[in-house]
Amino acid sequence: MRQLAFDTHDHHRCIAATLKSAETQCAKAGLHFTPVRRRVLELLATEHRAMGAYELLDHLRAEGLGSQPPVIYRALDFLVGHGFAHKLERLNAFVACCHPGADHSPAFLICRNCDAVAEIRAQGARALLGDAAHAAGFAVDRAVIEAMGTCPACQQASDAPA
Amino acid sequence: MRQLAFDTHDHHRCIAATLKSAETQCAKAGLHFTPVRRRVLELLATEHRAMGAYELLDHLRAEGLGSQPPVIYRALDFLVGHGFAHKLERLNAFVACCHPGADHSPAFLICRNCDAVAEIRAQGARALLGDAAHAAGFAVDRAVIEAMGTCPACQQASDAPA
DNA sequence: TGATATATGATATAATATAACATATCAATC
DNA sequence: GATTGATATGTTATATTATATCATATATCA
Secondary structure, eight states: OOOSTTOOOOHHHHHHHHHHHHHHHHHHHTOOOOHHHHHHHHHHHHHTSOBOHHHHHHHHHHTTSOOSHHHHHHHHHHHHHTTSEEEETTTTEEEEOSSTTSOOOEEEEEETTTOOEEEEEOHHHHHHHHHHHHHTTOEEEEEEEEEEEEOHHHHHHHHSOO | OOOSTTOOOOHHHHHHHHHHHHHHHHHHHTOOOOHHHHHHHHHHHHHTSOBOHHHHHHHHHHTTSOOSHHHHHHHHHHHHHTTSEEEETTTTEEEEOSSTTSOOOEEEEEETTTOOEEEEEOHHHHHHHHHHHHHTTOEEEEEEEEEEEEOHHHHHHHHSOO
Protein backbone atom coordinates (compact mmCIF):
# COMPACT_ATOMS: atom_id res chain seq x y z
CA MET A 1 0.00 0.00 0.00
CA ARG A 2 1.58 3.17 -1.15
CA GLN A 3 0.42 6.63 -0.42
CA LEU A 4 3.00 8.62 -2.27
CA ALA A 5 2.44 11.27 -4.84
CA PHE A 6 0.11 10.35 -7.65
CA ASP A 7 0.29 6.62 -7.35
CA THR A 8 -2.87 4.67 -6.92
CA HIS A 9 -3.36 2.96 -3.63
CA ASP A 10 -5.80 1.10 -1.44
CA HIS A 11 -7.91 4.03 -0.50
CA HIS A 12 -10.10 2.33 2.06
CA ARG A 13 -7.05 1.37 4.04
CA CYS A 14 -5.60 4.83 3.54
CA ILE A 15 -8.67 6.47 5.07
CA ALA A 16 -8.80 4.01 7.92
CA ALA A 17 -5.09 4.46 8.64
CA THR A 18 -5.42 8.23 8.69
CA LEU A 19 -8.29 8.16 11.17
CA LYS A 20 -6.77 5.44 13.29
CA SER A 21 -3.49 7.28 13.50
CA ALA A 22 -5.19 10.51 14.53
CA GLU A 23 -7.22 8.64 17.12
CA THR A 24 -4.15 7.04 18.60
CA GLN A 25 -2.15 10.25 18.67
CA CYS A 26 -5.00 12.13 20.29
CA ALA A 27 -5.42 9.48 22.94
CA LYS A 28 -1.72 9.58 23.71
CA ALA A 29 -1.59 13.34 23.89
CA GLY A 30 -4.85 13.83 25.75
CA LEU A 31 -6.46 15.63 22.83
CA HIS A 32 -10.17 15.47 22.13
CA PHE A 33 -10.89 13.85 18.82
CA THR A 34 -14.47 15.11 18.79
CA PRO A 35 -17.15 14.16 16.25
CA VAL A 36 -16.73 17.35 14.23
CA ARG A 37 -12.96 17.02 14.12
CA ARG A 38 -13.15 13.37 13.26
CA ARG A 39 -15.69 13.91 10.53
CA VAL A 40 -13.70 16.72 8.93
CA LEU A 41 -10.59 14.59 8.82
CA GLU A 42 -12.63 11.74 7.42
CA LEU A 43 -14.05 13.97 4.69
CA LEU A 44 -10.57 15.16 3.76
CA ALA A 45 -9.17 11.65 3.78
CA THR A 46 -12.07 10.27 1.76
CA GLU A 47 -12.03 12.93 -0.92
CA HIS A 48 -8.27 12.87 -0.93
CA ARG A 49 -8.00 16.26 -2.50
CA ALA A 50 -7.79 19.89 -1.50
CA MET A 51 -11.09 21.09 -0.08
CA GLY A 52 -12.11 24.59 0.88
CA ALA A 53 -13.42 25.40 4.33
CA TYR A 54 -16.86 26.25 3.06
CA GLU A 55 -17.09 23.10 1.01
CA LEU A 56 -16.35 21.09 4.13
CA LEU A 57 -18.82 23.17 6.08
CA ASP A 58 -21.51 22.31 3.55
CA HIS A 59 -21.01 18.64 4.38
CA LEU A 60 -21.18 19.27 8.10
CA ARG A 61 -24.31 21.31 7.66
CA ALA A 62 -25.99 18.56 5.65
CA GLU A 63 -25.16 16.15 8.45
CA GLY A 64 -26.28 18.39 11.27
CA LEU A 65 -22.77 18.70 12.66
CA GLY A 66 -22.48 22.45 12.44
CA SER A 67 -23.56 25.23 10.20
CA GLN A 68 -21.51 28.34 10.89
CA PRO A 69 -17.99 29.18 9.67
CA PRO A 70 -16.33 29.11 13.09
CA VAL A 71 -17.22 25.44 13.40
CA ILE A 72 -15.18 24.41 10.42
CA TYR A 73 -12.32 26.81 11.03
CA ARG A 74 -11.95 25.57 14.58
CA ALA A 75 -11.90 21.98 13.44
CA LEU A 76 -9.35 22.81 10.76
CA ASP A 77 -7.22 24.74 13.23
CA PHE A 78 -7.14 21.69 15.43
CA LEU A 79 -6.31 19.29 12.61
CA VAL A 80 -3.66 21.52 11.07
CA GLY A 81 -2.24 22.48 14.45
CA HIS A 82 -1.65 18.88 15.36
CA GLY A 83 -0.41 17.81 11.97
CA PHE A 84 -3.41 15.71 10.95
CA ALA A 85 -4.11 17.98 8.01
CA HIS A 86 -2.30 20.68 6.08
CA LYS A 87 -3.32 23.97 4.62
CA LEU A 88 -2.38 24.67 1.03
CA GLU A 89 -1.68 28.37 1.15
CA ARG A 90 -1.73 28.69 -2.57
CA LEU A 91 -5.27 27.33 -2.79
CA ASN A 92 -6.71 28.42 0.54
CA ALA A 93 -7.68 24.81 0.92
CA PHE A 94 -6.96 21.83 3.10
CA VAL A 95 -5.81 18.23 2.73
CA ALA A 96 -5.46 15.29 5.08
CA CYS A 97 -1.89 14.53 5.98
CA CYS A 98 -0.54 11.54 4.08
CA HIS A 99 2.25 10.69 6.44
CA PRO A 100 0.51 10.55 9.75
CA GLY A 101 2.79 10.33 12.70
CA ALA A 102 5.94 10.81 10.68
CA ASP A 103 8.02 13.77 11.62
CA HIS A 104 7.92 15.42 8.29
CA SER A 105 8.66 18.45 6.22
CA PRO A 106 5.88 18.22 3.74
CA ALA A 107 5.91 19.73 0.29
CA PHE A 108 2.95 19.74 -2.05
CA LEU A 109 2.67 19.22 -5.76
CA ILE A 110 -0.36 21.00 -7.11
CA CYS A 111 -1.56 20.42 -10.65
CA ARG A 112 -2.65 23.64 -12.34
CA ASN A 113 -4.81 21.72 -14.71
CA CYS A 114 -6.86 19.37 -12.54
CA ASP A 115 -6.11 20.61 -9.01
CA ALA A 116 -4.81 17.22 -7.95
CA VAL A 117 -2.52 17.51 -4.97
CA ALA A 118 0.22 15.19 -3.79
CA GLU A 119 2.14 15.45 -0.59
CA ILE A 120 5.77 14.48 -0.76
CA ARG A 121 8.58 14.65 1.74
CA ALA A 122 10.99 17.46 1.24
CA GLN A 123 13.61 16.97 3.89
CA GLY A 124 16.40 17.88 1.52
CA ALA A 125 14.82 21.07 0.25
CA ARG A 126 13.77 21.99 3.74
CA ALA A 127 17.33 21.52 5.02
CA LEU A 128 18.83 23.70 2.29
CA LEU A 129 16.24 26.36 2.99
CA GLY A 130 17.11 26.20 6.67
CA ASP A 131 20.79 26.64 5.84
CA ALA A 132 20.19 29.61 3.58
CA ALA A 133 17.96 31.20 6.20
CA HIS A 134 20.51 30.54 8.90
CA ALA A 135 23.13 32.33 6.84
CA ALA A 136 20.84 35.36 6.96
CA GLY A 137 20.45 35.02 10.71
CA PHE A 138 16.89 33.75 10.42
CA ALA A 139 15.56 30.80 12.42
CA VAL A 140 12.95 28.80 10.52
CA ASP A 141 10.30 26.91 12.41
CA ARG A 142 8.04 25.95 9.58
CA ALA A 143 8.34 25.96 5.82
CA VAL A 144 5.58 26.26 3.27
CA ILE A 145 6.71 24.51 0.11
CA GLU A 146 4.22 24.25 -2.71
CA ALA A 147 5.09 23.41 -6.28
CA MET A 148 2.71 24.42 -9.04
CA GLY A 149 2.88 22.42 -12.22
CA THR A 150 1.49 19.50 -14.16
CA CYS A 151 0.65 16.09 -12.75
CA PRO A 152 1.53 12.88 -14.63
CA ALA A 153 -2.03 12.32 -15.88
CA CYS A 154 -2.36 15.83 -17.28
CA GLN A 155 1.07 15.60 -18.92
CA GLN A 156 -0.03 12.46 -20.74
CA ALA A 157 -3.31 14.05 -21.71
CA SER A 158 -1.52 17.02 -23.28
CA ASP A 159 1.10 14.82 -25.00
CA ALA A 160 -1.60 12.89 -26.77
CA PRO A 161 -4.37 15.36 -27.56
CA ALA A 162 -7.61 14.26 -29.20
CA MET B 1 24.88 48.24 -1.64
CA ARG B 2 23.40 45.03 -0.44
CA GLN B 3 19.84 44.00 -0.72
CA LEU B 4 19.98 40.61 0.86
CA ALA B 5 17.93 39.31 3.70
CA PHE B 6 17.79 41.49 6.76
CA ASP B 7 20.86 43.56 6.13
CA THR B 8 20.60 47.30 6.08
CA HIS B 9 21.20 48.96 2.79
CA ASP B 10 20.98 52.20 0.87
CA HIS B 11 17.24 52.28 0.53
CA HIS B 12 16.99 55.26 -1.79
CA ARG B 13 19.16 53.51 -4.29
CA CYS B 14 17.26 50.30 -3.75
CA ILE B 15 13.95 51.96 -4.61
CA ALA B 16 15.42 53.74 -7.60
CA ALA B 17 17.01 50.55 -8.87
CA THR B 18 13.76 48.63 -8.57
CA LEU B 19 11.80 51.22 -10.52
CA LYS B 20 14.52 51.74 -13.08
CA SER B 21 14.82 48.05 -13.69
CA ALA B 22 11.08 47.64 -14.14
CA GLU B 23 11.04 50.60 -16.51
CA THR B 24 13.83 49.15 -18.60
CA GLN B 25 12.33 45.70 -18.73
CA CYS B 26 8.95 47.06 -19.69
CA ALA B 27 10.43 49.17 -22.44
CA LYS B 28 12.29 46.16 -23.80
CA ALA B 29 9.28 43.91 -23.70
CA GLY B 30 6.78 46.43 -24.95
CA LEU B 31 4.86 46.43 -21.67
CA HIS B 32 3.02 49.46 -20.39
CA PHE B 33 4.48 50.69 -17.14
CA THR B 34 1.46 52.86 -16.40
CA PRO B 35 1.14 55.36 -13.56
CA VAL B 36 -0.88 52.99 -11.36
CA ARG B 37 1.52 50.11 -11.90
CA ARG B 38 4.52 52.31 -11.33
CA ARG B 39 3.08 53.81 -8.20
CA VAL B 40 2.17 50.43 -6.71
CA LEU B 41 5.68 49.13 -7.29
CA GLU B 42 7.07 52.33 -5.82
CA LEU B 43 4.90 51.93 -2.72
CA LEU B 44 6.04 48.35 -2.29
CA ALA B 45 9.68 49.26 -2.82
CA THR B 46 9.51 52.22 -0.48
CA GLU B 47 7.81 50.42 2.37
CA HIS B 48 9.96 47.40 1.74
CA ARG B 49 7.61 45.08 3.54
CA ALA B 50 4.62 42.91 2.81
CA MET B 51 1.56 45.00 2.08
CA GLY B 52 -2.01 43.89 1.60
CA ALA B 53 -3.96 44.78 -1.52
CA TYR B 54 -6.38 46.97 0.39
CA GLU B 55 -3.61 48.82 2.17
CA LEU B 56 -2.09 49.63 -1.20
CA LEU B 57 -5.48 50.59 -2.54
CA ASP B 58 -5.88 53.08 0.32
CA HIS B 59 -2.75 54.85 -0.89
CA LEU B 60 -3.96 54.94 -4.46
CA ARG B 61 -7.31 56.27 -3.35
CA ALA B 62 -5.69 59.04 -1.33
CA GLU B 63 -3.73 60.01 -4.41
CA GLY B 64 -6.64 59.86 -6.81
CA LEU B 65 -5.16 56.95 -8.73
CA GLY B 66 -7.99 54.51 -8.23
CA SER B 67 -10.50 53.59 -5.63
CA GLN B 68 -11.97 50.17 -6.35
CA PRO B 69 -10.47 46.74 -5.68
CA PRO B 70 -10.05 45.73 -9.32
CA VAL B 71 -7.63 48.61 -9.80
CA ILE B 72 -5.15 47.31 -7.28
CA TYR B 73 -5.59 43.65 -8.16
CA ARG B 74 -4.95 44.39 -11.81
CA ALA B 75 -1.83 46.32 -11.01
CA LEU B 76 -0.62 43.54 -8.72
CA ASP B 77 -1.39 40.91 -11.35
CA PHE B 78 0.77 42.81 -13.78
CA LEU B 79 3.64 43.28 -11.34
CA VAL B 80 3.58 39.71 -10.08
CA GLY B 81 3.05 38.30 -13.57
CA HIS B 82 6.15 40.00 -14.84
CA GLY B 83 8.27 39.31 -11.80
CA PHE B 84 8.46 42.86 -10.47
CA ALA B 85 6.70 41.85 -7.28
CA HIS B 86 5.84 38.65 -5.47
CA LYS B 87 2.83 37.45 -3.60
CA LEU B 88 3.37 35.96 -0.17
CA GLU B 89 0.73 33.27 -0.09
CA ARG B 90 1.05 32.79 3.59
CA LEU B 91 0.22 36.43 4.29
CA ASN B 92 -2.02 37.25 1.36
CA ALA B 93 0.29 40.17 0.84
CA PHE B 94 2.77 41.49 -1.68
CA VAL B 95 6.40 42.63 -1.80
CA ALA B 96 8.59 44.25 -4.41
CA CYS B 97 11.07 41.87 -5.95
CA CYS B 98 14.56 42.35 -4.55
CA HIS B 99 16.45 40.80 -7.41
CA PRO B 100 15.03 42.57 -10.39
CA GLY B 101 16.01 41.11 -13.67
CA ALA B 102 17.74 38.12 -12.14
CA ASP B 103 16.37 34.79 -13.17
CA HIS B 104 15.49 33.60 -9.75
CA SER B 105 13.79 31.06 -7.58
CA PRO B 106 12.81 33.23 -4.70
CA ALA B 107 12.16 32.04 -1.20
CA PHE B 108 10.85 34.23 1.58
CA LEU B 109 11.71 34.44 5.23
CA ILE B 110 8.78 35.76 7.20
CA CYS B 111 9.14 36.77 10.83
CA ARG B 112 6.18 35.64 12.92
CA ASN B 113 6.91 38.31 15.46
CA CYS B 114 7.31 41.50 13.45
CA ASP B 115 6.17 40.48 9.96
CA ALA B 116 9.48 41.48 8.44
CA VAL B 117 10.07 39.71 5.16
CA ALA B 118 13.29 38.94 3.37
CA GLU B 119 13.64 37.52 -0.08
CA ILE B 120 16.50 35.10 -0.59
CA ARG B 121 17.54 32.96 -3.49
CA ALA B 122 16.69 29.32 -3.15
CA GLN B 123 18.15 27.71 -6.22
CA GLY B 124 19.34 24.73 -4.25
CA ALA B 125 16.09 24.04 -2.49
CA ARG B 126 14.18 24.65 -5.67
CA ALA B 127 16.36 22.15 -7.53
CA LEU B 128 15.86 19.45 -4.91
CA LEU B 129 12.13 20.06 -4.96
CA GLY B 130 12.16 19.76 -8.73
CA ASP B 131 14.02 16.45 -8.47
CA ALA B 132 11.63 15.03 -5.90
CA ALA B 133 8.67 16.12 -7.98
CA HIS B 134 10.21 14.66 -11.10
CA ALA B 135 10.56 11.33 -9.33
CA ALA B 136 6.80 11.45 -8.83
CA GLY B 137 6.25 12.27 -12.49
CA PHE B 138 5.32 15.85 -11.74
CA ALA B 139 6.64 18.80 -13.74
CA VAL B 140 7.10 21.93 -11.63
CA ASP B 141 6.82 25.33 -13.22
CA ARG B 142 6.79 27.49 -10.16
CA ALA B 143 7.57 26.92 -6.50
CA VAL B 144 6.18 28.77 -3.53
CA ILE B 145 8.74 28.59 -0.74
CA GLU B 146 8.01 30.54 2.40
CA ALA B 147 9.77 30.01 5.71
CA MET B 148 8.06 31.12 8.89
CA GLY B 149 10.29 31.87 11.83
CA THR B 150 12.17 34.53 13.72
CA CYS B 151 14.23 37.32 12.20
CA PRO B 152 17.62 38.30 13.63
CA ALA B 153 16.29 41.39 15.39
CA CYS B 154 13.47 39.52 17.10
CA GLN B 155 15.85 36.74 18.15
CA GLN B 156 18.07 39.28 19.86
CA ALA B 157 15.09 40.94 21.48
CA SER B 158 13.92 37.65 22.97
CA ASP B 159 17.45 36.66 24.05
CA ALA B 160 17.77 39.81 26.09
CA PRO B 161 14.34 40.59 27.51
CA ALA B 162 13.67 43.74 29.50
C1' DT C 1 -20.20 19.20 43.82
C1' DG C 2 -17.98 23.01 42.34
C1' DA C 3 -14.27 25.00 39.80
C1' DT C 4 -11.72 25.08 35.67
C1' DA C 5 -10.61 24.25 31.14
C1' DT C 6 -12.08 22.98 26.71
C1' DA C 7 -15.37 22.74 23.04
C1' DT C 8 -19.49 24.24 20.58
C1' DG C 9 -23.38 27.42 19.19
C1' DA C 10 -24.65 31.68 17.16
C1' DT C 11 -24.43 36.43 15.43
C1' DA C 12 -22.07 39.65 13.18
C1' DT C 13 -18.55 41.40 10.43
C1' DA C 14 -13.81 41.74 8.56
C1' DA C 15 -10.56 40.80 4.93
C1' DT C 16 -9.44 39.13 0.49
C1' DA C 17 -10.65 38.62 -4.35
C1' DT C 18 -13.24 38.36 -8.80
C1' DA C 19 -17.11 38.68 -12.39
C1' DA C 20 -19.08 41.53 -15.62
C1' DC C 21 -19.75 45.31 -18.31
C1' DA C 22 -18.80 50.20 -19.70
C1' DT C 23 -15.42 53.58 -21.11
C1' DA C 24 -11.07 55.38 -22.31
C1' DT C 25 -6.47 55.32 -24.25
C1' DC C 26 -2.96 53.93 -27.34
C1' DA C 27 -0.77 52.23 -31.55
C1' DA C 28 -1.01 50.63 -36.08
C1' DT C 29 -2.96 50.83 -40.49
C1' DC C 30 -6.01 52.36 -44.13
C1' DG D 1 -7.10 61.96 -39.88
C1' DA D 2 -10.52 58.18 -39.28
C1' DT D 3 -10.95 53.17 -38.31
C1' DT D 4 -9.85 49.43 -35.93
C1' DG D 5 -8.08 46.32 -32.49
C1' DA D 6 -5.67 45.67 -28.34
C1' DT D 7 -4.78 47.12 -23.88
C1' DA D 8 -5.91 49.53 -19.73
C1' DT D 9 -9.06 51.74 -16.51
C1' DG D 10 -13.61 52.89 -14.24
C1' DT D 11 -17.53 51.15 -11.81
C1' DT D 12 -20.95 48.24 -9.70
C1' DA D 13 -21.88 44.27 -7.59
C1' DT D 14 -20.83 40.17 -5.35
C1' DA D 15 -18.12 35.97 -4.22
C1' DT D 16 -14.88 33.82 -1.20
C1' DT D 17 -12.19 33.25 2.85
C1' DA D 18 -11.67 34.13 7.73
C1' DT D 19 -12.21 36.03 12.49
C1' DA D 20 -14.03 38.57 16.72
C1' DT D 21 -17.18 38.16 20.29
C1' DC D 22 -20.16 36.48 23.56
C1' DA D 23 -23.19 32.77 25.19
C1' DT D 24 -23.80 27.92 26.28
C1' DA D 25 -22.55 23.25 26.91
C1' DT D 26 -19.52 19.46 28.06
C1' DA D 27 -15.67 17.22 30.15
C1' DT D 28 -12.05 16.85 33.80
C1' DC D 29 -10.39 16.99 38.02
C1' DA D 30 -9.75 18.74 42.78
